[in-house]
Structures are given as structure tokens and as C-alpha cells.
Amino acid sequence: MRGRKIKNMEEFATVSGISRPTVSKYFNDPESVRATTRARIEAALDKYDYRPNVFAMNQNRRLTKIVGIVVPYLADPFFGEIARNVEQSCIAEGLSPILFSSHGDPAYEAAILDSLRGLKPAGVLLAPLGRSSDRSVVERFCDEVPTVLFDSYIDDIGEDFVGSNNDQSIGMIVEYLCRTGEPPCLFEMETPSNPNSNKRRAAYVKAMESHGHAVNVVKAPGLGWDFEEIGCREGGRAIAEGRFATNTILCSNDRLAIGLLAAAYQRGLRVGRGSGHALRIAGHDDHPFARYTCPPLTTVSQDYTAISKKSVAALLERIEGGEEAGERRSILVEGKLVMRDSA
Amino acid sequence: MRGRKIKNMEEFATVSGISRPTVSKYFNDPESVRATTRARIEAALDKYDYRPNVFAMNQNRRLTKIVGIVVPYLADPFFGEIARNVEQSCIAEGLSPILFSSHGDPAYEAAILDSLRGLKPAGVLLAPLGRSSDRSVVERFCDEVPTVLFDSYIDDIGEDFVGSNNDQSIGMIVEYLCRTGEPPCLFEMETPSNPNSNKRRAAYVKAMESHGHAVNVVKAPGLGWDFEEIGCREGGRAIAEGRFATNTILCSNDRLAIGLLAAAYQRGLRVGRGSGHALRIAGHDDHPFARYTCPPLTTVSQDYTAISKKSVAALLERIEGGEEAGERRSILVEGKLVMRDSA
DNA sequence: ACAAAAACTTTACGCGCGGAAACTTTTTGT
DNA sequence: ACAAAAAGTTTCCGCGCGTAAAGTTTTTGT
Numbered sequence: 140m141r142g143r144k145i146k147n148m149e150e151f152a153t154v155s156g157i158s159r160p161t162v163s164k165y166f167n168d169p170e171s172v173r174a175t176t177r178a179r180i181e182a183a184l185d186k187y188d189y190r191p192n193v194f195a196m197n198q199n200r201r202l203t204k205i206v207g208i209v210v211p212y213l214a215d216p217f218f219g220e221i222a223r224n225v226e227q228s229c230i231a232e233g234l235s236p237i238l239f240s241s242h243g244d245p246a247y248e249a250a251i252l253d254s255l256r257g258l259k260p261a262g263v264l265l266a267p268l269g270r271s272s273d274r275s276v277v278e279r280f281c282d283e284v285p286t287v288l289f290d291s292y293i294d295d296i297g298e299d300f301v302g303s304n305n306d307q308s309i310g311m312i313v314e315y316l317c318r319t320g321e322p323p324c325l326f327e328m329e330t331p332s333n334p335n336s337n338k339r340r341a342a343y344v345k346a347m348e349s350h351g352h353a354v355n356v357v358k359a360p361g362l363g364w365d366f367e368e369i370g371c372r373e374g375g376r377a378i379a380e381g382r383f384a385t386n387t388i389l390c391s392n393d394r395l396a397i398g399l400l401a402a403a404y405q406r407g408l409r410v411g412r413g414s415g416h417a418l419r420i421a422g423h424d425d426h427p428f429a430r431y432t433c434p435p436l437t438t439v440s441q442d443y444t445a446i447s448k449k450s451v452a453a454l455l456e457r458i459e460g461g462e463e464a465g466e467r468r469s470i471l472v473e474g475k476l477v478m479r480d481s482a
Numbered sequence: 483m484r485g486r487k488i489k490n491m492e493e494f495a496t497v498s499g500i501s502r503p504t505v506s507k508y509f510n511d512p513e514s515v516r517a518t519t520r521a522r523i524e525a526a527l528d529k530y531d532y533r534p535n536v537f538a539m540n541q542n543r544r545l546t547k548i549v550g551i552v553v554p555y556l557a558d559p560f561f562g563e564i565a566r567n568v569e570q571s572c573i574a575e576g577l578s579p580i581l582f583s584s585h586g587d588p589a590y591e592a593a594i595l596d597s598l599r600g601l602k603p604a605g606v607l608l609a610p611l612g613r614s615s616d617r618s619v620v621e622r623f624c625d626e627v628p629t630v631l632f633d634s635y636i637d638d639i640g641e642d643f644v645g646s647n648n649d650q651s652i653g654m655i656v657e658y659l660c661r662t663g664e665p666p667c668l669f670e671m672e673t674p675s676n677p678n679s680n681k682r683r684a685a686y687v688k689a690m691e692s693h694g695h696a697v698n699v700v701k702a703p704g705l706g707w708d709f710e711e712i713g714c715r716e717g718g719r720a721i722a723e724g725r726f727a728t729n730t731i732l733c734s735n736d737r738l739a740i741g742l743l744a745a746a747y748q749r750g751l752r753v754g755r756g757s758g759h760a761l762r763i764a765g766h767d768d769h770p771f772a773r774y775t776c777p778p779l780t781t782v783s784q785d786y787t788a789i790s791k792k793s794v795a796a797l798l799e800r801i802e803g804g805e806e807a808g809e810r811r812s813i814l815v816e817g818k819l820v821m822r823d824s825a
Numbered sequence: 826a827c828a829a830a831a832a833c834t835t836t837a838c839g840c841g842c843g844g845a846a847a848c849t850t851t852t853t854g855t
Numbered sequence: 856a857c858a859a860a861a862a863g864t865t866t867c868c869g870c871g872c873g874t875a876a877a878g879t880t881t882t883t884g885t
Contacts, residue, residue: 158834193600194541195871199840214562223585238581242566257536367774404776431710433747433776501864538841542870
């Protein structure tokens, strides 16, 4: 772009030798113009410094190329990773992703969805807060905008859901733990913000019963998204009070497990498998930090890339499919057992 | 908003009984209209469902209320926290923050800045990648848009900088470590992406010399943002090769320390102060996970809230100050010693 | 080579709002 | 109460682009 600044599309059309409506078509979809035309436009684009005005572009379009990505809590590296993957998938599809975090606050989530409507997004990828979400707000939003839920589920809302197959993943790790030592207790939040917790508890109960073991669920009171804090404080208390029936604890997610590991360490309990260890602790999610805990955390990995790719793919289908809503699909991604040293 | 949908400002002006230009003024700044007028508009706002069209609003405004927040790596909870704080400060000021992550990639950072120009933002809060940033791109951007750099510094770029006072914070923790045991070695990346590293090394050297101790810097090769991985692998190797001259290691940041703690654990080295411990490890930043490492990490806290608040305040001054650039300011926030068990 | 199809050009309009100018009404200070 | 200041009204234009319609040129298939 050595040439002078171009102030609008009219001017750019002139210097590129193409009519403005065709240039406009090009910017909406480069594939929609003839190859020779495209080449001439791109030559001009290379020579002059011009970009269509974002606001003017989107003003009259019924639908923009904007895609909202909403996650419940960005300070959780899990969502940071997911967001990154989703963002890049969108860009690869020629969409313009915009990232939002609800910061754990339902009111904030509602505000995001509200302002998102003003952006006339082509679609939205929403990982809702879950249990604490304002159901009616989310529902109304999904009625207006093509939305794919991911990670976290809200019954009967959204057009598709992409998440992990908790039945499969919990079944797998419970089987592993039963096979290699004492059957696991489940450690979870008393009032989990994340609906996956409920599915995981159900999966745990089912798996334990199928193996003929007694169920032992320990619930940690506490609200909010400070899972490590809750896991450490309440997990430590549960250990002290002897509320874990066996020496093996399966945590509902890795962040709780990280807190619990800290609690065990503080009490001088050696965590790991084999003799000389007092406790086995396992998690779920393969949190980015799980491999650096002491000891490294045995867990079930969620395939971030697969979840991201499938979410974006599902959204694209919905967008292109238009109004003919079709069936609501539930796309589940299988987890893999990640054996480290903690269990 | 029980009433029918309002399709544009003209219509809303009619139902609220106020002229459109005045309504327009209201939406630009509610304080700019008389209290009685404001009340009437807000009554109508309450009664009808209307929001100004975002795209039309920003099309003709010389400057929007948009503020870009750019961080280098969102999967790092440190930036997640900062982003949250900054975002909320902006909203409190009536601005519309939009969040971006460079995902550790200079090309991506450049692309963000490029597309940000199209949004005509009132200002930008930029935590640059640092050393790997494309200097000329960042420089050009800062010339066009009021920009406050935070966390990470690039010489002579941007209008203000807000970050931690590495001289003070490193000086403090070096003093602490020297006073309570063997003088610390410094563990850092060989080619740090973050320019804070360089400042911290200089501060370390200065502090050690002032205490009359020999300097011992251990550099970990490795690129990218996978600090824990690098800290664990290279830190473990350095331990094995006996490259740490004393039993005390000060890490350039907490993420390296987290990796190093994992390495020490894997080798069966007990970390902590007092007898029975092989190693003392300290970090810097008070990373959200630092309190849940095993043992909990002694570190220097950065005041997230203060950095966020001061960054936003500095940006607002720049925006309101207009073109009269004034002096480039460097606003440094002091760290606090956070004594936990690792050192 | 010829007709049909596809792509492009010309012309024209409108989106929803910002903002300026000239005028009228309300508020403020003494 | 009166003039000055502040706030609101009316009228108008333009921003940069999407998009539709009608006409023209180029490409495609046989």
C-alpha cells in the first residue's frame, strides 16, 4: 500500500477500475466475483491503503459477519484456550469474532447478550454460566439469533449443543480408578455453577453402581468461580473430618482438584498411586495447569480443538441453513484418560 | 419495555416527546441534557424497547466510545484478571470495551491493531507482546490512536505506560531472601518475550550487588508462552546439572516458578524454608494460582486493581486531553511481598 | 458461431444517525 | 423582572455503504 489513502469505496472503485457495486460484492465475498475482477481488485488493494468502513458496511446488512463468543469466565485458562481455538476457527471461515466474558455474573451475561443483539451477529457461540444464567434472557436471545451452546448446557435452549460426553469420560475414569485401587469418592460443589457437574455426578453414580461399589459424594459449600479456593478449604475440611470413605477422590473438575491437592499437601498427605501414598486424586478437563501440579494430575482430557471446531461447524450450518430450524442436536466429544501421577 | 418495538431514533423521539437531535445528545452523553428532559427520555426508554443502532451511531462520529483492550495471551489467568478489571473500569466510565488477545503471535497482534483502526476507537489499552512485537506497527498505531501501554513496555512507544515497579519489587524480595537464607539465584528465560524480564534481571543484579553477593543468573532456552513447560523442563535440567549456585531461586515470574516447583517435586526435592528443605523458590506477580502450588508460592503481588484503574485513568486523561500530547508518563505500581511457604 | 447465462456497469435510493445553523423556549443570575 | 445564557426545536445535509433495477458486456456451452 504505497499509494495515497483512499477515503471510501467509491474512490477505491475508481482507482481499481471496477464499479463500486462490484467492489462491494467483492468485500462481502471475494469468491462471488470473477477471477479476473478479483485479481484487479486485489492488485489495487495491494497498491492503495483502503479498508471498507466497518460501521457503514454493517449498517444496512440484515446480517453481519460478526460472531459473538461468550464465555463465563475468562480468567479460567480453560476458557482462554477454548476462546482462542474458536476465534481462529471463525477467522478461517471469514467471520469476525468478538470475545466476551460474563465474569461469572448472570447480570453481566444478560447485558452481553443484550448488547450483542445490537450488533446483528450472524451467530453466537455461547458457553453460558449455566445454573445461574437468567434462563428467560438466554432463551429469548436464542430465539432471535442463531446460537450454539458449548461446554455448558441449559435444557431446551439454543439450537445445538457441543460439549464433552460426561457419561463416557466419567465412566472411563471411574473404571480406571476402581481397577487400580480403592473405588473413588466424588468431590464436587454443593451448588455447582456449571451444569456439567450434575451430569458428572449422575455418571459417577451410574458407573459406581455398575461396578457394584457404594456411592460416596462429598459436597463442598461455596459460591462463585473461585474453585481452587473452595476445593482447598472445603476439601481440606472434608479430609480432616474423615468424610471421604476411601483413599481415592475424583473431583468434578480440575480446578477443584488443584485446590484439593493443595489441601492434601498442607496436611502432609502424600498423593499418588502405590505404597507410601495416602491419597489418590483425579480430576476432569485436563486443565492447562494440570500437568504442573504436585504431583501432576491424573484427569480426563477434553479435546479443546475438537469442541471448538465442532461448535463453529455447527454454527455455520445453522447460519447457512437459515430459518428451517431442524432438530436440536447434541454433539458430544469423547474424553481421553490422561494418566499422570496423582491417581 | 412493554410497548411496541421502536425502529429508529426518529420514532423514539416522537413517542418520548423530545426532538431527535436532543435525544441524540442524550445517548451521546446523558449528562448533557437537562434533568427534566433526561427524565422524560428515560421514562420513554423504560416504556419502549429501543436502542440506538450501534453502526449508524459510530459511522459519523469522529470518535467513538469504543476502547480496545489488547492482551498478549488470554489463556494466562493473569491477563484474564487484568482484562476483567480494565473492562469494568471502562464500563463504569461509559465506554464500550472490546477485548482482544494476541495469542502470543506478533502477526496476530498486528492484525488486531490494524482492524482496531477501523473501529475508530476513542483509545486503546495495549499490553504488547513486547520483544516480539512488530515495533513499527505498534509505533504507527500509537501515533494514530491514544494508547496506554500496560504491563509490558516498549521503549518510546505509546503515550503512557502503567506497570509494576520492578526495581522496587525485585529489590524487596531479594532483600527478603538474602536476609532469611542463602542469597537467590535468578531463573529466567533466555529470550524472554516479556520485557519486564530484562528490567527484573537488572533489578536483581543491582540488588545483589548492593548486598555484596555474587550474581547467579540461570537462563532457560525456549520460545513462546508456555512458561510452565519451559520452567519445568529447563529448570529441572539446571537443577540436575547443579547450575544453581545457592539453594534459593528467584524466578522471573510465577509461571516459571510453577514449572520449577513441578520439576523440584519430580526430583523429590522438598521446597520451603527451614531445615528439612532442599530448595527455596520464589516468584513474581502473585499469579492467581500461586496460592495453590505445593508448597504455596512466595512471590511479589502486583496490584491488579491498581494497574487496571491507573491504566484506564491515564487513558481517559489522554482522550480528554486531546492532541496536546504532553509528557510521556511512566506510572509504576509498587509490589507487595507475599510470604507463603516456598521461600 | 450463436444463444443463454453469468458477470459487470450505471443509476438511484435509503439506512439511521451525527452534526451544523438558525430560531424559539426555558432557566439562570442579579 | 429583565437580559443573558443555556437548552431545546426545526430543518437540512451528508456519512459510506448495501442493494435493487435495468441495461451492457463477457463468458460459457454446444
